[in-house]
Amino acid sequence: MKGLDTLDWVVIAIYFLILLGIAWWVIKQKQKDTEDYFLAGRNIGWFVVGASIFASNIGSEHVVGLAGNGAGDKMPLLIYELHAWIVLMLGWVFLPFYARSGVFTMPEFLEKRFDARSRWVLSVVSLIAYILTKVSVTIYAGGIVVSALLGIPFWIGAVATVVLTGLYTVLGGMRAVVYTETIQAMVLVVGAGVLTFMGLDAVGGWGELKDTVGVDYFNMWRSNSDPDYPWFPLFFTSSIVGIWYWCTDQVIVQRVLTAKNIKEGRRGSIFGALLKLMPVFLFLIPGVVALGLKMQGKLDWDSPDEAFPVLMSNLLPSGLRGLVAAGLLAALMSSLASVFNSCSTLFTLDIYKKLKPDKPEEQLVKTGRVATFFVVGLGLLWIPIITTLSDGLYEYLQNVQAYISPPITAVFLLGIFYKRINANGAIATLVGGLIIGFSKLTLEITKSSFSEGSFLFAIADINWLVFGAYFFAMCIAIAVTVSMFYPRPSEAQLQGLTFGTVTAEQKAANKASYNIWDIVASVVVVLIVLYIMVSFSTLSL
Structure with missing residues (x-):
């Protein structure tokens, strides 16, 4: 890899100055209540x-990993980048229902x-999942990216980025997060867009790229007998994961x-859905371009994850x-900031406020800042562990969501x-699902310790996409069956919170x-999603 020169450093410095300037302006604004600190006063526009x-969706591990999928013959995983239609469901x-309920958290x-x-179960599960997956993986991947780009040791890159991100998240709250994320999104789109355009030009254009890697390489739909990515379980399970992530996860819904209102929130989700279509072209295609250039003898890399840098x-x-x-x-910073603030919100409003209901608003804001510091600290403490578990963690990370x-x-x-x-x-459903899910994950991790042909080995060996589909059906069955043994909820409790009770x-x-x-x-968003699904198949290409 070529190192950064003086002009590159100037561009990076200007970016950070703009970012810190916005964060400082936000920090100067008064934030005395929880609505302002955690939800930016509910006063943000759709853009x-x-x-x-x-x-908040695109982290450094997402960028590098998606390009790695493009360079490493994992085209079926493109399905996770076509969830723009699920983002529309959010709006x-x-x-x-969320807006009518007036809630801060899921x-x-x-x-x-x-x-x-x-509320207690989802709060605790969400916090543990955030710290052990989103925070730790983002810090680890970010440390690698920063050290590679800036030529500094991994530890310095990881710690410096986490501390800087945590600082403006703690001081500025949600308003600092959303405004800095807007700048970060634009920088990311422009930068990756330029790389995609120049990469396609270097490889000889789209037609030459298809000829180089082969038409079949672009096929994201494999037969249902495929051991890794059977098409129907892939579509079904990825949709379940997508609804969880885009429509019920605190980081996104927040x-x-x-x-300002439902109108601005819905339009924001529509705009977010349009932006969600971009990673296919901004990150996946550069990975395929890197593979094409390697096959043409114009580029060299060892691991697919090195393709983008x-x-x-x-x-x-x-x-x-x-x-x-x-x-x-x-x-890196935007995804970290999102998780930091959402962890802070969950802890303060779903745990601390429930334990201390009489605490004033200013005390809750202070608690939120302390909680963010605590999450930052746990993320840093997890780095030595994740450096030893990284291979296994990365291998199972996508499975964990299923x-x-x-x-x-x-x-x-x-x-x-x-x-x-x-x-x-x-x-x-929540408790039973938690037990079933973590039992399957544990069996999968320890699969090598079971003898082939045994019952436990057979369960552990079930494809994670196939298991995810059956698992969801089990959860639906548990919820319906158990509910039938107890009285139905009152209409007063359900008012406005479910279909059939909306006035x-x-x-x-x-x-x-x-x-x-x-x-x-x-x-238009749905039509683009369908077009991409058809385009990335051997039928079209």
Whole structure:
């Protein structure tokens, strides 16, 4: 890899100065209550909401990993980047219920729909999952990226980035996060877009790239007998994971809850869905381009995960290289900031406030800042562990989501669409699903210790996509069956929180919150998703 030169460093310095200037301006604003600190006063417009949704999804490990998928013959995983249609569901289906409930967090919504037990379980599970996966993996991958780009030791890169991100997240709260994420999203899109254009030019164009790597390489749909990525379990399980991540996960939903109203939140989700289509072209295609250049003898790299940084350092001229490096740093910082703030929100409002209900607003904001420091500290402490577990963790990271998401997705979907589901059905699904999911994950990790042909080996050996589909069906069955043994929830408890209990006034208010252009934009997003799905198949190519 070529190192950064003086002009690259100047570009990176300008980027950081702009970023810190925005953060400082936000920090100077007074933030005395929880609504302002955790939800930016619920006063954010659609453009910033959409950019924040996109930026919080794209981390440095996402950028490098997606390009690695493109360079490493893992095209079926492209399906996870075509979840723009699920982002639309957040704005059109879920947001009206969340907004009407007036909640700050997703566990709080479950408490209103079911009871306090569901809130506690989801809060604790979410915090543990964030710290052990999102925070730790982002820090680890970010440390590698920063050390490679800037030529500094891994530890210095990881610690410096975490501390800087944690600092403005702690001091500025959600407002600092969403505004800095807007800048970071634009930098990332511009930088990666330039790299994609120049990469395609270097390889000889799209037609030459297809001829070089082969038409079949672009096929994302494999037969149902494929041992790794059978097409139907891939589509089904990825959709379940997508609904969990985009429609019920605190990190993402918190962005639309910062909007001024449902109209701005929905438009933010539509804009976020449009931006979500970009990673296919900004990160996946550069990975395929890097493979094509390697096959043409114009580029060399050892691991597919090196494809993006090697392509960037060898292809881009001085200055632009610094811009893309700034974009990768932006991806790292935005995803970290999102998780830091959401962890802080969950701990403060779903755990601390429940234990100390009489604490004033200023004390809750202070607690939120302390909680962020605590999460930052745990993330740093986890680095020595993740450096020893990285191979296994990266191998199982995508599987973990298939084991965490089904019970949560089932409870939220049934909670909104089916009035008969009650609190006992929800808690049985969450707790039972947690036990089943982590049991399967444990068996998968320890599979080598079982004898081939044994019952435990057979369970451990089930493809994670196939298991995810069956697991979701089990969770639906648990929720419905247990609920039938107990009385149905009262209409008063369900008012406005589930289909069938929305009043005529609430329906009218929701209808007034969108127009024909919102519908047209949403249809365009769905059509683009379908076009990409057809294009990345051997039938079309």
